[in-house]
Amino acid sequence: MARRRSAEFNFSTIFSPLPLHGGEDAAAWRRFQAAIRVSHIQAVQCLADLDKLARKAFDTVPDEFCTHAADVIIQVLEFPDDDTVHEMGLHSPFELSGLYSGIPIGEKNASTTPGGVDVIQLYRRPLLDEWCETGEDLTRLIRHVLIHEIGHHFGLSDVDMARIESEN
Numbered sequence: 001m002a003r004r005r006s007a008e009f010n011f012s013t014i015f016s017p018l019p020l021h022g023g024e025d026a027a028a029w030r031r032f033q034a035a036i037r038v039s040h041i042q043a044v045q046c047l048a049d050l051d052k053l054a055r056k057a058f059d060t061v062p063d064e065f066c067t068h069a070a071d072v073i074i075q076v077l078e079f080p081d082d083d084t085v086h087e088m089g090l091h092s093p094f095e096l097s098g099l100y101s102g103i104p105i106g107e108k109n110a111s112t113t114p115g116g117v118d119v120i121q122l123y124r125r126p127l128l129d130e131w132c133e134t135g136e137d138l139t140r141l142i143r144h145v146l147i148h149e150i151g152h153h154f155g156l157s158d159v160d161m162a163r164i165e166s167e168n
Contacts, residue, residue: 050124050142051076057143062164065150068105072118072153074146079123097126098145104155120149 054074058066079093090096102118122145131138152160 008165027130047076047124050122053139054122054142054146057139057146060135060139061145061146061150062083062167065147065154065164067117069153072102072120072150074120074122076122079125080121084148094126094129096123097130097141098122098149100149100152102153104153118153120146120153122146134140 009066051074054076058074061069080088080090080096080099084096085093088096099121100118101121122142127138127141127145130136131141134141147164148155148158148161151158151164
């Protein structure tokens with residue numbers, strides 16, 4: 001799932017002192033909230049930790065997705081590789097939090113080469129970065145990306161996926 005970032009997140013700014021007065025209070029509050037989220041990143045220090053959260057999130061994905069996505073491999077990587085970043089025309093590897101690779105169900109037929117593996121790759125650092133920027137619950141964010149990528153496995157549009165996610 002690709003997203004555009006307006007600017008790189010500057011972690012050094014979150015440690016500046018909180019202003020007591022003036023218009024900087026809202027920005028200081030956002031920096032303070034980000035600092036708290038950064039301290040919680042320790043809970044997701046490695047790929048295995050994010051993999052556990054992904055499995056937990058997958059358990060909450062709607063049944064109509066899970067029954068047909070049981071053979072899809074979920075793989076957690078630090079970042080998308082350079083070729084993927086280049087092929088997708090991204091400016092930064094932080095712009096991609098997940099990617100479906102494979103042949104969508106609707107395009108599979110008898111002539112489809114057997115052994116083609118369907119894979120959803122989740123990218124740890126971009127997910128953590130988005131989590132810090134948005135403050136959204138990390139498991140919910142991972143679930144959102146999983147639903148989006150599983151939707152590509154089904155050949156669904158972004159509109160279809162948003163509808164299904166909002167219904168559940």
